[in-house]
Amino acid sequence: MQITFDLLQTTAIGSAVVFLGIWLRRRVLLLERYCLPGPVVAGLLASLLFLLLRTAFGVQITWNLQMKDLFMNLFFTCVGFGASARLLRMGGARVLAGIAVSICGLVVLQNIVGIAIAVPMGMHPLNGMMCSSVATAGGVGTAAAFGPVFEGYGAPDSGVIGVAAGTFGMIFASLIGGPVARGIIRKQKLRPTDAALSEEERRQVSLSNSRLVGSWCLIFLIGGLGSYLSFALQKIPMIEMPYFIGCIFSGVIFRNLMEAAHLPFDLPEIESISDVSLDIFLALALMSIDLTRLLDSALVMVVILAAQIILIVLWAHFCHRFLFGGDYNGAVMVAGLIGTGLGAGSNAVANERAVMQQFGPSQVAWIVFPAWSVIVVDIFNPLFVSLTAPLLARWG
Template identity: 30%
Template sequence: MEIQLNLVQSAALALLLLSLGEWARQRVGFLQKYCIPAPVIGGFVFALIVLLLRQTGTAQVGLDTSLQSPAMIAFFTTIGLAGSLASIKKGGKLLLVYLVVCWSLAIMQNLIGIGMATAVGVSPMLGIMAGAVSLEGGHGAAAAFGPTAEAMGVEGATAVAIASATFGLVAGSLMGGMTASFLVARHNVQIPEKAGLRGKLAFAGAVARNMSAGGGSDKAATAVAEPIEETPAKNGINYSNLLTAVLVIGVVMVIGMALGTWLSDVTGFSLPAYVGAMIIALVFRNMNDKLGWVKIDDDAVDLISRFTLGFFLTMAMMSLKIWELASLAGPLVLILLVQLLFILAFAVFVVFRVLGKNYDAATMVAGFIGHGLGATPNALANMDAFNSRFGVRSERAFLIVPLAGAVLIDLVALPWIVWCMNWVA
């Protein structure tokens, strides 16, 4: 039997799965602990059902995912709009140092992925999918670049990228705080006075808000967590500023897609439309900050970002062809184990040292492993757990890690991913 859902039915199913994923995430301890995004939960369950129907010969399910692409481009546009370069000045020299190690990690993850894929006899493109695409990029980038790789002729790229991103989420959550604690003990790091503690952090709410639409599986979670007693309620979003944000995003998407097409024609380089949109959004945001063309409400942009990410990621997950992973399971495990060992060694022997070998550095290592393998909410959760152990919050870490991990790392990571994909193709 063949079951074919049209555009409206597929979109409604995606929204239902997204809602069910959020419902499950709020009630299952394991899913909360490892910051598993709602789209991954709902979409993956449906993909498993489709696999079961296919393997038993009961039915084949077809979906119309036409809305996935525009939602994806809209999401990456919001990432560009959040990329204020003025934030670099706010973070100071330590932010620049942290950014350099993040960019270095993205570069090395792709090189390791390509090298390991070649060594185990699979396509180097799959190595990139198990590299910076899924680890530094998270589920959002995995769902975005996977179809691009498949369009280049690499079967199973999306499945590999999604599976790698899921591995990274769990591994990043498990290893971040553990590694930071090891560094404190190994180097006898002095713990600041507990008087510096300003209260427990509102991570339950912050992570839930960002993950409710999958907003941390990628790098969209940009808010710095604040103490509970200082977190104001956000009631500023209204029809007017939401309409303005949607208008800006729509115009930037059109210009960005045209830029991507033009650059691809001129250079012969395959540049995804969402990368062009993100570049235009980044340029517009920083010009608008100086010239004040239009007032953009950051909360409205964040709301749109969370929804578009949740929607397109759910669609990507629900249309996942899990059976394509069967022949790639062994090589993929080897690639990911090497990636895990590398980031741990890099964090211990390089990142901790260049950041100052102190309490702030140890806290940032916990965050670095969290978003270097998983996502920004994982980084925040790692740092919260680590700081809670000693009763002292690292203010510098909670300023720098979200700024770098959520947006600024993409300034180098995305162009590098695009270049590598064209190189191996």
């Protein structure tokens, strides 16, 4: 039996998943206690339901996921718009350098671990890399972009392996990011240094309909112009850049140009757009996952991905102590690092938001980490992979 959902129907089901995530966070204390994002948990439950329908009753579902890509690009446009040079300096050179080292070091370590496991187990070294930073730090989009490239180098089924590995990473990025940060906060008795907004301050930043309309139009405009940056970046030889990179860069450019020209913009409304885009994107992405891709995965891929999880947990603890300052802000950034390192920038934001909802605000982690980490990983990771892939192809 075949069921096809059109654009509006697919987005409606995704919106229902978001409502389910909100309800679960309120009713299931375990989710809040362990800092698990509602849309992620609800999206996984939905994907399990659709898996049951597929395997037990032969129901095949076709989704129209164009809105998923739209909300993803809008979200990353908002992330880029958050990269104000003035605000990034708030973190200080040490924090910016620590985030950059944590991301670049993780990308290198992930590939060393993946290739070291893949080759002795008979997997092509490029597929070992695919199960490493390409699909984890890069996400499903980067994996899909590099799949044909790796297959052209002689790595069999690289695209399918990459999508499966990226799916696996997205799932566990949010399932372990919050709990690891929570464990650090509890064990070290860390407390936030930033004050939460009072009720009076919350009322002062209440949203305005006219400002919200203007902000939506601004983000659409910036994202649309960013698409041309994406097309230009894709022309760079030997480098694969996902589409949303242009949206990030466009957001960064416009934010800093507008600040330099003293042009007005409305941050509360833009943050609202970011939250809406993130929640609907996560719901659509996770509910539409074909879990049979994971069920059919080879043992070697599962072993590599399990090793990646162990690696990033150990690396996160190291980074918290030596690169992030060892304080509460650093613990929140640990949640973001695991989100970025296993999933994507969206997972990083979801993880940090879940941690701060339980323990309190962290301006440095919330403002600096998502924007800066996404910029670093989406520049360094494609460059590293593009430059090392030809060498590994000769080895394979």
